[in-house]
Amino acid sequence: MDEKALRTALLAAQYELKAKQARAVIVLVNGVEAAGKGETVKRLSEWMDSRHLLVESFGAPSKQEQQSPFYWRFWQKLPAKGQIALFFGNWYSELLNARVYKRLSRQAFAEKLAQAEDFEKLLQAEGILIVKLWFGLSAEQCQIRRQELANNPVLRWQVGQGIDWHKPKVFHRYLAAAQQLWQAQDQSPHHWHMIDGWQAKERDLSAARIVLQTLQQALVPHTSGVETALAPMLTPSLLQTLDCNADLNKKEYQHLLAEQQAQFAHWFRHKKMDKRSLVVVFEGMDAAGKGGAIRRLTAALDPREYHVMQVSAPSTQQRLLPYLHRFWQKIPSRGQCAIFDRSWYGRVLVERVDGHCPRSDWSRAYAEINQFEAELVAKGIVVVKFWLAIDKDIQLGRFQERERIPFKRFKITPDDWHNREHWDDYIIAGSEAIERTHHPERPWLIIPANNKYHARVHVLTALNKVLADICQS
Amino acid sequence: MDEKALRTALLAAQYELKAKQARAVIVLVNGVEAAGKGETVKRLSEWMDSRHLLVESFGAPSKQEQQSPFYWRFWQKLPAKGQIALFFGNWYSELLNARVYKRLSRQAFAEKLAQAEDFEKLLQAEGILIVKLWFGLSAEQCQIRRQELANNPVLRWQVGQGIDWHKPKVFHRYLAAAQQLWQAQDQSPHHWHMIDGWQAKERDLSAARIVLQTLQQALVPHTSGVETALAPMLTPSLLQTLDCNADLNKKEYQHLLAEQQAQFAHWFRHKKMDKRSLVVVFEGMDAAGKGGAIRRLTAALDPREYHVMQVSAPSTQQRLLPYLHRFWQKIPSRGQCAIFDRSWYGRVLVERVDGHCPRSDWSRAYAEINQFEAELVAKGIVVVKFWLAIDKDIQLGRFQERERIPFKRFKITPDDWHNREHWDDYIIAGSEAIERTHHPERPWLIIPANNKYHARVHVLTALNKVLADICQS
Structure with missing residues (x-):
């Protein structure tokens, strides 16, 4: 396919992808210095309709990015279905640099590569096709090209970015790390495509051909993968057999609430929390008292310190991106x-x-959720998950109260009554979610919530215990 | 109106606003320490449907925010039509603190207040209603309340945030600055509403009543304001009488292009540019050669250093926000x-x-654009605007070429032919835009572009001159 035909085909595929919104495409652009990565990125922007082509360049992470989980900044820039993104600089550039300068051992590097594959598997399952381009030059070619660049006043600035490419030892360490990377992913659907960086014209055409091939694959609607085989449940009726009653009278409540809020105010501001943050999840049946419990928690916080996200069904735009x-x-x-x-x-x-x-x-979401929460915890984020458990007749009473009081009516919708019809299914799903995603470092805490007073105090007490353990360790 | 009726009315107004998407509402929450600002913010979140209420807290600006224009971070968080945002901490908190600690003179403070009013006028004209709540306490009340907080283990952390409230001198300086603020805006539609912070219950109700009143105003569809009176044009036929011809043959072009790209690569990386950034605008008729000129410019840049934004008509979501x-x-x-x-x-x-x-x-956009660009320039951002000027028959030739070549066909749409029919109107509008927004610090540069070679070299030459002047000053 010559250049003209290739450009025509690229544009056609790009528009079809945009119209169908079947999948998204990420092109990873990596390789050695002076192999023309940037030139090819520009060429692809020229050949395709750049209004619909995202070029995302990831350099060294900023301070905020360093404090966030490793994949956080890449999650922010994911393309939606129908879009194509060129990731110029990406998780591999960061990992390779760390390996070259021995901030990662060979073993640690291998573990990071395994995590990268998990990340890519998730994206793949969510409809994002990933294609990897490696722009290569031999050590000699790289030196020649560097010399040419140094003599070219337009492109001189390209020389000397990133790692110390001029040191043969560094170049060879980089290549050794790259080889470990390629081999690790040799058998994966996400293997590396080698692009010879020596001849500019042929380099651009090779890259464009691979991108075209990927775009054409992306036109086939994304079909859900196979079902994930799940281990048998140990406690399938966990929530079904739970006693949701626990008494607390108003006077005791007021006393205990103030006490626990004071403790929460203390622990949240403990110096050991300075480099951490806190994620609190509330789940449970409609009218289980989540909103009320949240307000008792935020009473001890400054509005500048917290954010409450009320989650409903994803919007049309959100559905074009991975669920998480x-x-x-x-x-x-x-x-x-x-x-x-x-x-x-x-x-x-x-x-x-x-x-x-x-x-x-x-069925694959349990593993993805565990992976997601583990990434948060690994970065020092405290993750606590509450299930507020009520009985079915308690829910009915609260629904009826909401319908009676004008300023509470907005809280009750046909959806709530619909969900109530599926009560037993929710109990089964809830039990399974709790069992499959409970972990001592990101625990589920089940709160009997027929009595609102008890539930609110219990939430705070349990949260304080988690924070106290961390701060006193 | 008692609490129950107020809550019911607030919810009704909130839902109606959401359904109508007539306007957006920003509630500014300011005042002295311990006057219950945070408590009222929480109360409003409780009384209204917090799924549709944005609470944005602005603390001290981050490093990136400090390097950006003052209003940049507020622009990022504006509510869309149909939404309500509580801005807890906002431009006034920053300005008041600066005044208290004398980082701003009385005169400089007054100038900043005038800028704030310009900003608010723009938002108002774009359909955002702003209401300002000032939570007040006397010096004595503030000390009593501070003492109460210090004795309350849940709320103790509130004491001692921000400025040195415990120093009577600081308190009085704060109040003096606040008085200057209130008086400056006394006659404005955006005057301050005083809320007595002493009685918690009455404080929340007063704030809620004002918010309700504002929501109800926001239900009336936003009507465009009066037309801005514009000064007569000095050069109404600026573009009409322009000679778009200028020759350059291919050989000279290649030589000059390389030379100018080298200069651009040099100036863009000059040490005087380290604390600056560059904004380059391209306007002109369809097929004027904007894309080609942009590619010759980015040829000297790393993809990590630049971003090309191709602007088309705003999306439905974008239309709910101010144009800029x-x-x-x-x-x-x-x-x-x-x-x-x-x-x-x-x-x-x-x-x-x-x-x-x-x-x-x-008609009001010229002033808004000037204000916008001036804010960028004030923060060290270099702003250069190019108008690529071609003749009507040149456009026709290029349109026909685009239709003939398969991989260029995507560049030509019925819109382009439609716009061509309004050629003369565009020429008039373009001339007016250039005259009304040209400024030596953010200049318009008109490029004769019948000859693409000449246009590309001319763009680079002109840009280099601007950068050289800055770097050599």
Whole structure:
């Protein structure tokens, strides 16, 4: 295919992808210095309709990015279905540099590569096609090209960026790390495509051909993958057999609430929390008292310190992005608290029960959620998840009260009555979610919530215990 | 109106606003320490449907925010039509603190207040209602309340934030600055509402009543204001009488292009540019050669250093926000270059010519654009605007070529032919835009562009001259 035909085909594929919104495409652009990565990125922007082509360049992470989970900044820039993004500089550039300068051992590097594959598998399952281009030059070619660049006043600035390419030892360490990378992913659907960086014209055409091929693959509608085989449940009726009663009278409540709020105000501001942040998830049946519990928690916080995210069904635009995308956008920075009134567990609760996503999607979500929360915890973010448990007749009483009081009526919708009809399915889904995603470092705490007073105090007490353990360790 | 009726009315108004999307509302929350600002913010979140209430807290600006224009971070968080945002901490908190600690003289403070009013006028004209709440306490009340807080383990952390409230001198300086603020805006539609912070219950109710009143005002559809009276044009036929011819043969072009690209590569990386960034705007008729000129410019840049924004008609979501909002989102950070292939001038070009906005909107846009660009320049951002000028028959030839070549066909749409029919109106609108927004510090540079070679070299030469002047000053 000559250049003209290739450009015509690229444009056609790009427009078809945009119209169909079947999948998204990420092109990873990596390789050695002076191999023409930037030139090819520009050529592709020229050949394709650049209004619909995202070019995302990731340099060294900023301070805020360093304090966030490793993949946080990449999550922010994911293309939506129908879009193509060129990631120039990406997770591999960061990992390779760390390996070259021995900030990562060979073993640690291998572990990071395995994490990268998990990340890519998730994206793949969510409809993002990833294609990897490696722009290569031999050591000799690289030196010649560097010399040419140094003599070219337009491009001179390109020389000497990033790692110390002029040192043969560094070049060879880089190549050794790259080889480890290629081999690790040799058998993966996300293997590397080698582009010879020596001849500019042929380099651009090779890259464009691979991009075209990927775009054409992306036109085939994304089909949900196979169902994930899940281990048998140990406590399938966890929530069903739970006693949701626990008494607390108003006087005791007021006393205990003030005491626990004071403790929360103390622990949240403990010096050991300075480099941490807090994520609190609330799940449970409608009218379980999530909103009231959240208000008793935020009473001890400054509005500048927390953010409550009330989660409902994803919008049309959000559906074009991976399910976890909108939650990654709300990860709190240091010293901040993010409270989720419903959360990413929607995938394995309402979406599962109402059949909004196929079994293949929700069955793999447990592992994805565990991976997501583990990334937060690894970065020092405290993750606590509450299930507020009420009985079915208690819910009915609260629904009826909401319908009676004008300024509470907005809280009750036909959806709530609909969900109530599926009570038993929710209980099953909830039990399964809790069992499959409970972890000592990101625990589920089940709160008997028939009595609101008790539930509110219990939430604070349990949260304080988690924080106290961290601050006193 | 008692609490129950007030809550019911607040919710009704909130839902009606959301459904009508007539306007947006910003509630500014300011006042002295311990007057219950945070408590009232929480109360309003409780009384209203907090799923549709944005609470934005602005603390001390981050490093990136300090390097950006003052209003940049507020632009990022503006509510869309149909939304309500509580701005807890805002431009006034920053200005008042600066005044208290004498980082601003009385005169400088007054100037900043005038700028704030310009900003608010723009928001108002774009359909955002602003209401200002001042939470007050006397010096004695403030000390008593501070003492109470210090004795309350849940709220103790509130004491000692921000300025040194415990020093009577500081308190009085704060109040003096506040008085200057209130008086300056006494006659404005955006005057301050005083809330007595002493009685918690009455404080919350007063604030809620004012918010309700504002929501109800916001239900009335936003009507475009009066037309802005514009000075008579000095050069109404500026573009009409222009000679768009200028020759350059291919050989000279190649030589000059390389030379100018080398200079651009040099100046863009000059040490005097380290704390600056660059904004380049391209306007002109369809097929004037904007894309080609942009590619010759970016040839000297790393993809990590620049971003090209191709501007088309605003999306439905963008229409719910002030016109300049999406451009504020693309302001380059230090060391970066943002290139606009069409721009905010759309308001006074295509939107004016095609009647997409009333005269009242585009006639005030010149002043808003000048204000916007002046804010960028004041923060060290270099702003250069190119008008690529071609003759009508040249455009026809290029249109026909685009239709003939398969991989160029995507560049030509019925819109282009439609715009061509309004050629003369565009020429008039373009001439007016240039005259009304040209300024030595953010100049318009008119480029004869019948010959593409000449245009590309001319753009680079002119840009280099601007950068050289800055770097050599």
